[in-house]
Amino acid sequence: MSKPIVIAGGGIGGLAAALRCASSDVAVQLFERAKAFSEVGAGIQIGPNVTRILKAWGLDSAVQSVAAFPDFLRVRQAQSGAQTGQLRLGLTAVARYGAPYATIHRADLHDLLLQAVHEQARAQLILNQDVTGYAQQTDGVSVQLANGEPMMAKALVGADGLWSKVRAQLLGDGEPRFTGHLAYRAMLLQSELPAALRTQNVTVWMGPRLHVVQYPVRRGELLNLVAIVHGPAPSDMTPWDHAANAAGLAHALGDICADLKALIEAAPEWRLWPLCDRVPLRGAHQQAQGAVALLGDAAHPMRPYMAQGAGMAIEDADTLGRCLALPGADVPAKLAHFAQLRWQRNARVQQRAIRNGQIFHAQGLLRWGRDTSIRLMGEGLLDVPWLYGGP
Template sequence: MHRQALIVGGGIGGLCAAICLRLTGWDVQVFEQAPEITEIGAGLQISPNGVKILEHIGVMERLDSAIFEPEAIEIRMGVSGRPILYLPMKGVAAQRWGARYLQVHRADLITALSARLDALQPGAMQTGCPVRGYAPCKDGAEVILVNGQRIQADLVIGADGIHSRIRHQMLGPDTPRFTGNYAWRALVPAAQLGALAPPPSGCIWAGPKKHAVTTYVRGGALVNFVGIVEQRTWREESWSRTGDRQEALADFDGWAPPLLAILEQAEVLHKWALFDRAPLPKWQDGHVILLGDAAHPMLPSMAQGAVQSLEDGYHLARALGAAVGPDIAAACARHYAERIDRSSRVQRVSAQNLQLFHKSSLLAQLMAYAPIWLAGQLTPSLVHGRSDWLYGAPVPPLNI
């Protein structure tokens, strides 16, 4: 049984989908518009629901030297550094949810996924290959490249990000919602920070109308910083745009010394506006389906954007099973029905977390953080349990 899938976008979701489909017998081709895979991106937190998928598809062993396993998830006050929550994760995550909680650089994850795909089907990834759109055809669809070439297959997957051309064609023109926030991103060698290095955790630093997150990547060699600031006018979205150091320091003026040390010592600072999108009424047009940020872009305040893309690719392959011909469209419809509530919930809670971390008045902070502190002190297992629906979701094996 020969089935072919064309994947538009060589990011985390597109590569995961390609690997999963290849493992279940499909021939795959990935079209990535960038001329080469680069270091663009930042640190990611991969929760147990994503780690289980990476283990199932043979990618984890390619990441061993690049991952960092944090001791805990923490919340601290951004100015004073005073702890609000310390939730142990090392050892606890694997016992409770069946896999570790890990941190990794996006580029390292992309490299590992690309290598795994190349081992399964050499040459499946084509870089420097922008796609204009798609067209339906009998029992399939075709991808239309910018150079005019048309390639037909049984399935087309739009994994081309928040500004997806495939989504635009499928659902018509609209624009992502500006969230009223922009983000700073930086990487600094941990050794360079010395005693000012942040704790070896996934640490959220909360404060009035802004927050920061520090993590470790490259086996703990690099500290990753993301700082999110409320501001209604600046809307430029580019992961590669550099920002001004003095502006970043002004945004976090008076905050905890580890954060200021990162901003002072980072070789490069990046700044970009944050956008999301309301849940879409559909992800599918016949034999064409969306996944990842093309289907459900979300804010980074649950650290689930990459993981939900992994889930999309994995569970799409499971939904397709042995489907051929018209059954492929039916399988895509089932996949949407099975995924939409979960991805929409993650989008919603991500937006709520952003508000939680940005409390401005002392009264608002006390009302929000005192119960979290008390729960962490008295019933940490119950706090862990609030993530059971997300981290503990079952990951049945692929039908290989």
């Protein structure tokens, strides 16, 4: 039997890569260290650059059945409540980019990818098995599993997240860095909220050293709420999900307007996510070397201020599948081509996410300049054609 492509990690990026490769008739074995596939209770935004790919994969109906499709993204000031500007989404996004802007529960996106992979005869999913290391050889990669003998693969794809073991061996560049930002997140049932707090649109509340974002998920039945503030790192950074208390968040937010305060107080419970990232990619060698490649957070973890973490992983997966399906060249050459196609775009999104965080949390004159620019330029400033129109 021909050797498979091995994928380490069964998150959104790993499943997307397995689906794209298997659908291109590339044999895949995906190893996930957990005993069951699952995703955390959080929402994500997926722009037209992502929904366009999911539609090409035949997942448009699945996405339509679980996602929400906001008509607007509105920017409001956290202290006064005043609206600074807005970006039309909905049919406007479809007309501009040929695909919609969607908001979706992470678990729903993960589940629809998982179901699609299960339908692929060329994909095999193995739970409770961790990829701990590898050895590159002339005819492929020897992949070491946590509780088994090494296995031979054509290639190894590290989709094992922020604390990637594949990356640690490939690049040896240390641990991710703490950004100094903390994300408090909550999920609210819209039917239980007062009518004034319900919404089917995206709202970004900006304040000094903070911002809050809200948007619907699961067909609009749930409201995802994330508040990002500045603060110290938890004592243990490895688990990204921590219990949090409302009093700590209220203190960090300070004096906010009545509308936002009511929304924050409506949340039944909060979880805490310390935000980590890495220096933006500096070259293709950081995404592939020989028969080993990195994808998603393992390659380019990024701050959430472009709402593109999952999006870049799905773009990676699509490009990886296309490159591996190319005729002729050997696998290392195909992975080198993949890295050349991806690293600059990923680096650009990483850089813009860092810059956006500075703008979102601006103080003083920079804050005044931000608000004035949004009022004057509106959609011309809030829209991102190079991102949504790509890759």
